[in-house]
C-alpha cells in the first residue's frame with residue numbers, strides 16, 4: 001500500500017472542549033488507484049487530506065506513506081518525505097503570479113536539485129500531458145483560465161514523481177463538462193504515474209470513474225465501493 005491510514009483520530013481545540021474532525025479513520029490506497037471521498041461540508045474531508053499529507057499530526061493512529069510510518073519522524077523528516085513522495089493539488093492553485101507555467105514547475109526542480117535541461121524537458125512534457133499548448137505553457141497564472149491553472153497545479157504536483165497524490169475539490173470552480181475533463185485526466189495520470197490518489201469532492205457525478213469510493217460523515221469514513229484488485 002502506498003498510502004495507509006489506520007485508526008486516525010484528529011481533533012481541533014473548540015472553546016473548552018475539542019472537536020473531533022477525524023474519528024478512527026482507516027483507508028488504504030494502492031499505487032495506480034484513485035480513491036474518491038465524498039461528504040458534506042464540515043465532515044472532515046480536508047482534515048483527512050491534511051493528515052495524509054503530513055501537514056497535521058493526528059492525535060492517534062498511524063499514517064504510512066510509501067511504506068514509511070510517519071509517526072516517529074521529525075518535522076524535518078516529514079517535510080522531506082512530503083517533498084519526495086506527496087503531490088498536493090489543493091483548491092486554490094497557489095501558483096506564483098510572476099512565473100509562467102513552465103517556470104512554476106522549474107522552481108520545484110531548483111529546490112530539488114535537478115539538472116536544468118532535464119528538468120525543463122520534464123516540465124514541458126508534463127504540462128503537455130495535462131493538456132497545455134506550447135503557448136499556454138509560457139503564460140502566467142492570470143493569463144490562464146481556472147481549469148488551465150488547475151492543470152498546471154496538477155503537473156507541478158506530479159513533477160517529483162510522488163507515490164501519493166492528494167487532490168482537494170479540483171473541479172469546484174469549473175462547469176460540469178470541464179470538471180468531468182479534469183476528473184478524466186486525474187484518473188489517467190493516476191494510472192500512468194502509478195500514484196495512490198485521494199480525491200476529495202462534493203460532486204457525486206464524478207464518482208463513477210473512481211477506482212474506490214468512500215463517504216465521510218461526522219469524521220467517520222465508510223467505504224461505499226472498494227477497488228477491484230488487479
Ligand SMILES: Nc1ncnc2c1ncn2[C@@H]1O[C@H](COP(=O)(O)OP(=O)(O)OP(=O)(O)O)[C@@H](O)[C@H]1O
Pocket residue numbers: 012013019020021039040041042043044045046047048
Ligand atoms: N483549524 C481548525 N480549527 C478548529 N476547527 C477546525 C479547523 N479546521 C477544521 N475544523 C473543523 O473540523 C471539522 C472538519 O472540517 P474539514 O475542513 O475537514 O471539513 P470538510 O469536509 O473538508 O469541509 P468542506 O467540504 O466545507 O471543505 C469542521 O467542523 C470544521 O469546522
